[in-house]
Amino acid sequence: MSEFLDTAAERYHPGLSVDCVIFGFHENELKVLLLKMKHTAKWALPGGFVEKQEHMDKAAIRVLEKRTGLADIFLQQFHTFGDPARHDHEMDLELFKQSGRDPVKDHWFLQRFITVGYYALIEFSKANPRPDDISEACEWKSIDQLPAMILDHRKILEKALDTLRFQINYQPIGHKLLPVKFTMPELQKLYETILGKELDRRNFQRKMLAYGILKDLGERRKGGAHKAPYLYSFDVKKYNAALKIGLKGSW
Amino acid sequence: MSEFLDTAAERYHPGLSVDCVIFGFHENELKVLLLKMKHTAKWALPGGFVEKQEHMDKAAIRVLEKRTGLADIFLQQFHTFGDPARHDHEMDLELFKQSGRDPVKDHWFLQRFITVGYYALIEFSKANPRPDDISEACEWKSIDQLPAMILDHRKILEKALDTLRFQINYQPIGHKLLPVKFTMPELQKLYETILGKELDRRNFQRKMLAYGILKDLGERRKGGAHKAPYLYSFDVKKYNAALKIGLKGSW
DNA sequence: CCAAAAGTGTTTGGTGTACACCCATGC
DNA sequence: GCATGGGTGTACACCAAACACTTTTGG
Known part of the structure; x- marks a missing residue:
């Protein structure tokens, strides 16, 4: 940290600065890293x-990998935060002290910062996040139970979520957030979570299939209770083609 | 300019930096300032x-007013441009020379810049743009006939236009770009211009009226040839309420 | 009176919505 | 066998697309 302050x-x-909002989906909950x-x-x-x-x-890609270990993530810029009040001078001074140094006037680190927000959708099960050396934890947190966050990070997260909802018909949400094989109810849960409302099971299925972007794998998900659901995966080619013009319809 | 370089x-x-893309609509053409x-x-x-x-x-609001004379404009942030190659070192050095000074190494002005793009929709007839003291002209240019532009400004403009098209059902496009009183054909032309395609006259009218966001003023636009069209104005309250959930339908 | 622009109406097919019914599985 | 979750089907309302006809106005 001390060296960082010298060379920054x-x-x-x-x-x-850049900040990343990384979304994952697990146990029917939308999570953030x-x-x-x-x-x-x-x-x-x-x-x-x-x-x-x-x-x-x-830079956003590099930063994300360095801090969480996640590589090859497609990050999407969504907003830039330029309120001077977003800067927390007290916290900066605290960090200075902890590095065993006296705050220097006009130091690079003590000025006001503009931050550019990026978001990404990743497959929960494939991600193996690990904290870097200046962090003590790197964890998935449910959107519904967020802990206290520094600065305006809560606001940044909310904005990312708004953007996600707004762009739901133009981003490969399913393909990024779900495993390769998934069931229709799983896909539906994802949509319901992001949109924050329930959807009709049967209409959802019909509409999704009508897009022609899913491949029916013929297999079923065994093991669970009740009737075994079919497994699907995305027809990536058709999916991307469909996204270019946007998936029609209102959810 | 010389003083600017000293105090900047x-x-x-x-x-x-911030850059503004100001859209106006005149003579059935979408224009940019x-x-x-x-x-x-x-x-x-x-x-x-x-x-x-x-x-x-x-800052974006201040800059716009200072450089064009346009005040009270609602600017919408749309993207931040952070490519180091967007910087044109040659042009900077040229500006230095013109101010009668030698380029100073590590000068504030000679470093790489990130720029945040804002766009606005304004009513063409009410705008009275005037160049500031470092500009020799401040003019509306048709989207279809853009002159050569510095740096990546062309790209910034394209991005703004994409955003505008994308958000057409969520932004008060008509209310901002048209005069208080307008006719249905005028509103239609605006939509056709932004979307870049023709729309059916009758379906457009029915759909617009169905939204319930227009007030029929009862008057007609006289003077022109042919049948006199009715004048409308926006019911701002209903318009804004409708935009929150988005105007339904595909154009 | 004629061309061009604007107002009004109708038909048709698709899409969203709200349902009902059947099938599979574990307890 | 029964509760629960999953697969399939249908009726209806509504909206969008495609179209025809009438009215007004200046030349």
């Missing part, structure tokens, strides 16, 4: 800084 | 910098 001003673009920094009580979105000659989008 | 580093947030700086051949979006403790959204 040379390495990074001043007053600019959060970090807990050492010595702090609140949680944070995985975020970081942009190198001086680095593409901002690339 | 103190006043403004480093490496950050562009500036032409003195001593340059290319046109530019009205843009500027963010003061150190200023809210970014407020």
Whole structure:
């Protein structure tokens, strides 16, 4: 941390950060990946800084991998947060102290920051998040039970969720959030979770199949109680083609 | 300009700018407001910098007013451009020379910039754009006949247009772009222009009226040739309520 | 009176919605 | 066998697309 404070001003673009909202879906709940920094009580979105000659989008990818171990994630920019009040000077000073140093006036780290928000959808089961060396935890948190978060990270998360809902017909939500094989009820639960409302089982199925973006694998999911549901997977080619013009219809 | 280069580093947030894409509608064409700086051949979006403790959204409003004279414009953030290649070092050096100064290494102005794009819809007839003292022109340009533009401003403009099309059912497009009183054919032309395709006259009218967001003023637009069309204006309250859930239907 | 623009209406097919019924499985 | 969850089907209302006809106005 101490070394970071020394070299940051040379390495990074001043007053600019990126924050990532990583969505996953597990046990019928929409989850977000959060970090807990050492010595702090609140949680944070995985975020970081942009190198001086680095593409901002690339920076987001690098930062996410460094802080959570997640690689090859397709991140989507959704909003930039430029309220000067979003800066928490007290917290900065605290971090300085913890690194065993005196706050320096006009230090790179103590100025106001603009942050650019990115979001991603990832397959929960494939993700293997691990905290970096300045964090003590990296965990999935349910959207419905979020812990206290630093700065305006809660607001950033809400905005990401709004964007997700808004773009539901234009983003490969199912393909990114579900395993390769999934059942129709699972897909429906995902939609219901994101949209925050219940959908009719039969109409959902008909509509989804009508899109022609699903491949019926013929298999069934065994083991569970009740009637075994069919397994599907996405016809990626057709899915992407359909998304370009947007999946029709209101949910 | 010379004074600007001296004081900029103190006043403004480093490496950050805002650019505004101002849409207007006139003579059945969608137009954009562009500036032409003195001593340059290319046109530019009205843009500027963010003061150190200023809210970014407020900065966009301030910048727009200062550079074009347009006040009280509702600006909507749409994307942030963070490609390091978007910076044109040659152009910067040129501007330095023109201000009669030698380029200083590591000068505030010579670093890489991130820019945040904002767009607005304004009523063409009410706007009275005027160039600021560093520009020689401030003009409406048709979307179909854009002049050469600096940096990635063309790309920024395209992105704004995409956003506009995407959000057409969620933004008060008509209310912002048209005069208070307008006819149905005028409103239709606006939609056709933004969407880039023709719509059926009768279906358009029925659909619009069905939304219940228009007030029939009873009057007719006289003077023109042919049958005089009725005048309408927006029922702003109902319009805004309808936009919250989005105007249904595909165009 | 004629061309062009604008107002009004009708038919038709699709899509969303609200249902009812049957099938499979574990307890 | 019964509760629960999953698969399939149907009736209806509504909306969008495609179309024809009438009215007004300036030239």
